[in-house]
Amino acid sequence: MTVRLILALLLAAGSAAAQQRDGSGRLVLDDIAAVVGSEIILSSEIKMLTITTAQQRGVDVNDTTAMRLLSLEVMEKEISENVLLHHARAAKIEVTNDEVNRLVESHLGELRSRYSSDAAFQRDLAAVGQTMVGLKEMYRQQATEELLRQKYLQEHSHELPQVKITEDEARELFEQQPMGNSPEQVKFQYLIVPPEPGEAEVLRAKARIDSLYRVFLERQVDFAWLAEHNSDGPSASSGGDLGFFSRGEMVEEFEGAAFSMKVGDVRMVQTKFGWHLIRVEARRQKEVKARHILAAAVIGEDDWQRAYNLTESLRERILAGESFYQLAMEYSDQKEGMSQSPSFSVVANIEPAEFRDALWGELTPVPDSGGHRISPVIEMKPHGWLMVCELERKEEAPLAFEDIKHQVIERLEYPKRIRAYVDQLRKKTYIDVRFEGWSPLDGSS
Known part of the structure; x- marks a missing residue:
């Protein structure tokens, strides 16, 4: 069916629906297919909807028998929709x-x-004698009725009867309608080797914190002032204030020190960021409030090169037969979520992007590993050097029924509950069907 024909049929159906009342508001009784409560269905509506449905399904409009059966199906659908519409209006x-x-x-x-293009759209509007204003008005009536039905069902959702969907029904829908493909998925592990500052840089940072610690002790300088004027951390502007924090929010060394200290204690602690001077200011339940001064240990190009060399050596050890997982647990800076037996992840959804790109990139088979493959060493600033290990991969493939059986059942369940509910409403709704079935538009049989 051409788009123009679809538009023409929609307009015809809309025009027919719009003529249920004359200019004075009196109901037009000619050519009535059915009366449903306070709603009227016109035969011309049923004919136009039948033609539209036939074109969508590829039914020959000249096949009178097929069109009669289709018109009865359309009639039943229109009665059900008007039953809901009648009760929605009655419920105000x-x-x-x-x-x-x-x-x-x-x-x-x-x-x-x-x-x-919009020009093509406007040409078809003009070809059927319609304007955008008229089209919107037609759609307004349809949209109003659609929303009334939706809202009525929402407000009466607790009344929808429970129904049972059989596996045969679900399988029939699965076979009739494409359900798409299962996405590419992978089980993987990763390691990130961070660059670490050289020994001289660490000693410089430690000496600086040691000096500030002596100033604090000997001169009784306000800790917040000292942090504001000396800390390399982002909290310097607030006097080193970290607020209250619980376990798991800070790096392990910092957290271990803070939670072992008493209120008022001051201590030097080394972390991967450098050296800190920590002062605990308050405690409550499972939280600690602290300030700190950071003397950052600056990481240079030599440190990055050292980390790269280490990561490459780990890659060689893995290719020689050592366990990726064991080396990751020993050397990786990020172990959160690391599992020896990870579950499948959709590759397209994996974050951060470096992980995803590595898994989509060139991977090297690991000998005698049961099909494991590893990536090259990848720079991942500012964290370090990344390497991923693919354990198992599922390529994109058509979904199997068993994979989505429950989703298919859920997809069928709600419409079936609505049909059962409408059947209940029909029993207490005045319905007068006058439609005698399909007849060709030219009046011939």
């Missing part, structure tokens, strides 16, 4: 102009997306 469900406008724009956007 309300929708706002903003809600309607958003849905109208959504529908228009979907329709426009079928066109290569």
Whole structure:
């Protein structure tokens, strides 16, 4: 079906629906297919919707038998929707102009997306004698009714009966509708070897903190002032104040010292960042409040080169047969989440990007490892040198029924609950069906 034909049919159906009342508001009784409570369904609506559905399904509109069956299916669907609409109006469900406008724009956007340009869209509007204003008005009625039904179901969701979806029903939907592919997945481990400052730089930082410690003790200088004027850390501007923190928020050496100190204690501590002078100011339950002064141990190019050489040597050891996991636990700076038996991760979702890029890049097989592969050594500033080990990979592939059976069942369950609920509503709704079935539009049989 061409886009123009779709648009023409939609407009025809909308025009028919709009003529349920005349200018004075009196109901037009000609060509009524059904009365559902206070709602009227016109035969012209059913005919246009039947044609649209036939075109979508590839049914020959000249096949009278097929069109009659299809028209009865359309009729049943329209009755169900109007049953909900009748009860929504009776329950005085309300929708706002903003809600309607958003849905109208959504529908228009979907329709426009079928066109290569706005000019082509406007040409088809003109070809069926319509304007954008008229099209929006048609969609407003449809959107209003759609929202009324949605809101009614939301407010009565507790009344929806429970239903059972059989595995055969789920499998039928799975086989009829493409469910997509399972994404590429991988089990992997990683290690990051950080650059460490040279011995001379560490001694320089220690000497500086030692000097500041003596100044604090001998001159009774305010610790916050001393931090503000001497710390290399980002908290210097606030006098080294770190606020309250609990275990797991600071590096291990800093945390171990802070939680072992009493309020008022001051201590020198070395971490990967350099040397610190810590002062504990308060404690509460499982938290400590502290200030610190940092003398950073600056990392230079030689330190980065040393870390690279170490990481390359680890790579050679892994290729020679040593355990990636054991070396990672010994040398890696980041061990959080490290597992000897990791679960599968979707490659496209892996963060940070360096991990993902490494797994998509060239990988070297590890001999006698059962299919493990490792990446080259990759720079990952400011953290260090990265290496990843792929343990197992699943390539992108069509989803198997067993993989998504529960999702398919859930997909079927809600519509089936709605159908069961509408069946209950139909029993207490006035319905007068006058539609006699499909007949060709030209009146011939």
